[in-house]
Amino acid sequence: MNPFSYSKPDTVQAAVELSSANSRFxxxxxxxxxxxxxxxxxxxxxxxxxxxxxxxxxxTPSGGVMIGALVSNADLAWHPWIQxxxxxxxxxxxxxxxxxxxxxxxxxxxxxxxxxxxxxYDASVPCNKRRPGSGCPARSGLNRIHAIFGASDQCVxxxxxxxxxxxxxxxxxxxxxGRGGARTIEFADFHRLPGDxxxxxxxxxxxxxxxxxxxxxxxxxxxSHYLKIRDRASYAFALVSVAAGLELDGPVIRQAxxxxxxxxxxxxxxxxxxxxxxxxxVSRETFTAAADALMxxxxxxxxxxxxxxxxxxxxxxxxxxxxxxxxxxx
Amino acid sequence: xxxxxxxxxxxxxxxxxxxxxxxxxxxxxxxLPWTTLLDLLREQLDLVGSKKxxxxxxxxxxxxxxxxxxxxxxxxxxxxxxxxxxxxxxxLANGDELHPMQRAFIKxxxxxCGYCTPGQICSAVGLANEGRAQTSAEISELxxxxxxxxxxxxxxxxxxxxxxxxxxPTEGER
Numbered sequence: 001m002n003p004f005s006y007s008k009p010d011t012v013q014a015a016v017e018l019s020s021a022n023s024r025f026x027x028x029x030x031x032x033x034x035x036x037x038x039x040x041x042x043x044x045x046x047x048x049x050x051x052x053x054x055x056x057x058x059x060t061p062s063g064g065v066m067i068g069a070l071v072s073n074a075d076l077a078w079h080p081w082i083q084x085x086x087x088x089x090x091x092x093x094x095x096x097x098x099x100x101x102x103x104x105x106x107x108x109x110x111x112x113x114x115x116x117x118x119x120x121y122d123a124s125v126p127c128n129k130r131r132p133g134s135g136c137p138a139r140s141g142l143n144r145i146h147a148i149f150g151a152s153d154q155c156v157x158x159x160x161x162x163x164x165x166x167x168x169x170x171x172x173x174x175x176x177x178g179r180g181g182a183r184t185i186e187f188a189d190f191h192r193l194p195g196d197x198x199x200x201x202x203x204x205x206x207x208x209x210x211x212x213x214x215x216x217x218x219x220x221x222x223x224s225h226y227l228k229i230r231d232r233a234s235y236a237f238a239l240v241s242v243a244a245g246l247e248l249d250g251p252v253i254r255q256a257x258x259x260x261x262x263x264x265x266x267x268x269x270x271x272x273x274x275x276x277x278x279x280x281x282v283s284r285e286t287f288t289a290a291a292d293a294l295m296x297x298x299x300x301x302x303x304x305x306x307x308x309x310x311x312x313x314x315x316x317x318x319x320x321x322x323x324x325x326x327x328x329x330x
Numbered sequence: 331x332x333x334x335x336x337x338x339x340x341x342x343x344x345x346x347x348x349x350x351x352x353x354x355x356x357x358x359x360x361x362l363p364w365t366t367l368l369d370l371l372r373e374q375l376d377l378v379g380s381k382k383x384x385x386x387x388x389x390x391x392x393x394x395x396x397x398x399x400x401x402x403x404x405x406x407x408x409x410x411x412x413x414x415x416x417x418x419x420x421x422l423a424n425g426d427e428l429h430p431m432q433r434a435f436i437k438x439x440x441x442x443c444g445y446c447t448p449g450q451i452c453s454a455v456g457l458a459n460e461g462r463a464q465t466s467a468e469i470s471e472l473x474x475x476x477x478x479x480x481x482x483x484x485x486x487x488x489x490x491x492x493x494x495x496x497x498x499p500t501e502g503e504r
Binding site: 001002004005022026030033034044048050074078099100104234235 | 399456
């Protein structure tokens with residue numbers, strides 16, 4: 001790890017004032033310290049934000065929930081409001097990492113996890129995400145775990161988070177504060193596709209700090225399911241994951257949300273498919289048609305063609321479970 | 331200090347005071363910002379029960395309890411532990427009386443080489459504090475952050491299943 005200086009401000013405003021291009025905020029540290037040990041991130045200054053008053057959940061006037069950026073992944077997943085009203089989010093969080101890491105990792109930090117692309121994590125090889133312009137060995141190399149949607153010539157990495165897939169499906173809103181003031185970012189706009197600037201994972205500026213994640217009132221608690229497919233039964237990143245949420249009127253779909261993880265540089269949604277589902281009957285035929293429509297835009301690489309078939313089946317199963325089983329956490 | 335170091339680097343060689351409760355004893359220490367909690371305990375405080383397996387939060391050998399909750403000490407900066415109450419495997423026994431989880435691990439032969447054992451035991455005590463594992467399958471799922479390369483998983487799970495009802499939450503857990 002590179003030497004760095006350290007400070008621990010008491011207020012959100014002070015934290016933002018301390019930030020610079022060479023500093024990083026640290027809360028759980030579960031990804032940042034790993035990256036620093038690998039020499040992939042070399043900040044000169046760490047701003048410890050664990051003393052900031054962003055540790056609570058509160059209800060919003062509209063009936064949603066405002067989550068402080070420092071709420072741990074474990075506390076969030078097991079919170080009674082999340083268990084009861086947003087079981088999709090609880091399931092997704094508990095599908096990720098380990099109990100130790102979930103105790104440490106923060107809500108805000110989860111959004112800022114970096115890809116686990118092998119080439120990104122190997123400082124001895126080129127990577128456009130690490131060193132813009134150096135090349136992408138994954139595109140023609142071992143790309144079994146890489147993207148099948150929205151990739152670019154420069155980068156085929158995927159976003160690793162489970163929690164973010166659920167937040168995308170729930171249409172959460174990210175609240176940030178920078179030196180220029182506060183702003184909100186729709187979850188769908190928060191993470192970026194790689195394009196020609198794969199070094200930028202998201203829309204945050206260097207001086208901006210995530211302060212809250214806002215959940216809208218609709219939690220799809222009656223009919224939602226998070227399905228994660230991975231190489232082992234637990235404690236592994238998703239090859240493919242699906243967050244499915246349905247609002248039903250008898251046998252008819254009134255509203256549908258569908259987000260995929262493990263397949264793109266950001267949680268992947270296809271609003272045309274979600275819109276098509278509205279008014280359709282709950283049936284295997286409906287869900288199969290939706291999956292086929294969504295997957296027809298997939299662009300697999302040499303080694304990840306299996307993800308197309310896997311994701312198609314996962315979508316059908318997640319939608320079926322959401323419709324028929326409902327939103328229990330286990 | 332070498333003149334070749336940048337000003338920013340030189341400025342970083344500042345020790346920060348921290349005060350923590352370690353296995354019941356209050357300790358006041360001065361730490362460099364980049365010292366991990368695991369390195370502080372092993373290299374400076376001679377508490378080598380917590381093991382460095384992967385040093386990247388993947389194996390769980392460094393698992394210890396912070397305010398009653400299990401964490402990976404390898405991904406924790408010591409400077410960020412000011413005010414924390416920490417329990418390592420060395421702090422679980424009451425004098426010569428082993429913690430119920432330690433007794434169960436011995437009874438069930440829940441290890442082979444023993445390298446992962448301190449982390450397994452601390453993680454299992456954290457699991458007991460959380461109170462969310464009722465079934466054998468839930469124990470397996472909620473212990474997935476601790477790897478055992480010898481493959482003693484079945485015995486580890488049996489030990490935990492037997493000890494869970496006997497475990498009183500450690501101090502620090504609400």
